[in-house]
Amino acid sequence: MTIPPKSLVRRTPWPTSVSLPVVTPLQPSVVYASPDPDALDAQYADASGFTYAREGHPNAQVLARKIDMLEGATDGIITGSGMSAISAVFLGCLNAGDHVLGGDQLYGRTLRLMTQDLPRFGIETSLADPTDIAAMRAAVRPNTKMIVVEVVSNPTIRVADMPAIAALAAEVGALLVVDNTFTTPRSYRPFDNGADIVVHSVTKLLAGHSDATLGYVAAADPALRTAINDANVTWGLTPSPFDCWLAERGLHSFELRFDKAEATATKLADALSNAPGVKRVIYPTRPDHPDHNRAVGLLNGRGGNMLSFELTGGREAANAFTRAASEIAFAPTLGDVGTTLSHPASSSHRGLTPEGRIALGISEGFFRVSVGIEDADLLISEMTAAAATLT
Numbered sequence: 001m002t003i004p005p006k007s008l009v010r011r012t013p014w015p016t017s018v019s020l021p022v023v024t025p026l027q028p029s030v031v032y033a034s035p036d037p038d039a040l041d042a043q044y045a046d047a048s049g050f051t052y053a054r055e056g057h058p059n060a061q062v063l064a065r066k067i068d069m070l071e072g073a074t075d076g077i078i079t080g081s082g083m084s085a086i087s088a089v090f091l092g093c094l095n096a097g098d099h100v101l102g103g104d105q106l107y108g109r110t111l112r113l114m115t116q117d118l119p120r121f122g123i124e125t126s127l128a129d130p131t132d133i134a135a136m137r138a139a140v141r142p143n144t145k146m147i148v149v150e151v152v153s154n155p156t157i158r159v160a161d162m163p164a165i166a167a168l169a170a171e172v173g174a175l176l177v178v179d180n181t182f183t184t185p186r187s188y189r190p191f192d193n194g195a196d197i198v199v200h201s202v203t204k205l206l207a208g209h210s211d212a213t214l215g216y217v218a219a220a221d222p223a224l225r226t227a228i229n230d231a232n233v234t235w236g237l238t239p240s241p242f243d244c245w246l247a248e249r250g251l252h253s254f255e256l257r258f259d260k261a262e263a264t265a266t267k268l269a270d271a272l273s274n275a276p277g278v279k280r281v282i283y284p285t286r287p288d289h290p291d292h293n294r295a296v297g298l299l300n301g302r303g304g305n306m307l308s309f310e311l312t313g314g315r316e317a318a319n320a321f322t323r324a325a326s327e328i329a330f331a332p333t334l335g336d337v338g339t340t341l342s343h344p345a346s347s348s349h350r351g352l353t354p355e356g357r358i359a360l361g362i363s364e365g366f367f368r369v370s371v372g373i374e375d376a377d378l379l380i381s382e383m384t385a386a387a388a389t390l391t
Contacts, residue, residue: 076218082201085215092231096122105153166194204335261305311365334370
């Protein structure tokens with residue numbers, strides 16, 4: 001009888017080394033082998049190690065722990081996108097009959113989730129202006145379970161009255177969920193200011209290169225963390241190991257990128273305020289910002305990398321401006337190393353009626369700018385030159 005040579009399939013062990021890799025290894029394995037059923041039982045009992053990638057994998061854990069350090073959190077969870085992070089919060093923490101109060105200038109898809117999807121599951125929702133605590137208080141109901149806000153609104157760059165909202169949530173016994181994507185822990189740490197749950201679209205500033213789609217969510221209460229993670233695993237909101245690996249790499253330069261982009265955004269806001277055809281510029285540290293005093297105190301004097309501006313000529317001017325600023329990516333995203341220009345009326349807030357957009361201050365001439373790390377003078381020259389073509 002001839003004994004065949006050993007098969008190469010799953011028979012070659014991973015090489016070991018006394019020295020360790022400097023760069024985090026990419027581990028794309030979907031499944032992990034255990035020595036026997038007792039060991040697997042023990043592993044599930046104490047939630048140690050890895051079994052199946054939908055339930056967690058090394059690259060997600062490494063990334064989560066690094067964002068935890070930035071946010072002052074424990075045991076954060078990585079999800080497949082920013083929207084999957086907020087969805088996991090809703091799925092894990094809400095029941096039919098609960099009421100959710102949201103800021104009226106949340107990200108467009110979050111607004112859609114609240115106004116169109118949650119009601120299908122018997123969850124009541126309403127929206128109020130987070131810069132007006134009286135409006136927020138008036139919208140609270142006896143069954144309000146959760147308050148959801150962004151510190152700085154997308155895309156109108158308004159600054160929520162976070163101390164008053166945190167006090168209101170504590171008073172009525174509601175969970176305070178803060179989407180910290182725009183501000184990032186570089187400007188604001190929600191857990192230090194009364195938040196129960198913090199959410200990020202890691203896709204944006206934290207990863208920073210528009211090549212990884214991920215979300216992050218952390219909860220102060222371990223029981224809430226368990227509920228959110230159960231929803232994440234059950235609904236399959238799983239992150240890609242490769243995306244986690246890319247995002248961790250991007251995170252290493254996060255603070256450098258943020259500071260550079262913020263410095264440029266400050267200069268760009270001032271330059272655009274004097275550009276022809278520009279009706280208004282919205283940037284937190286400018287004295288003419290409607291929430292200037294609050295922004296300076298809440299964000300420790302930081303303006304961030306996001307600004308918005310409005311052209312006087314409506315959609316026609318918007319089309320002309322984007323064509324003239326051809327070196328700046330016209331794309332519905334933010335947080336990239338390159339500056340991106342976004343038109344909310346045709347992208348993030350296209351699902352709202354024209355009247356609904358106008359009520360939020362979003363006209364057809366309204367733009368949001370995510371400032372990148374280009375040379376400030378180059379960016380200012382390109383954008384002011386584009387504005388000059390409108391006259």
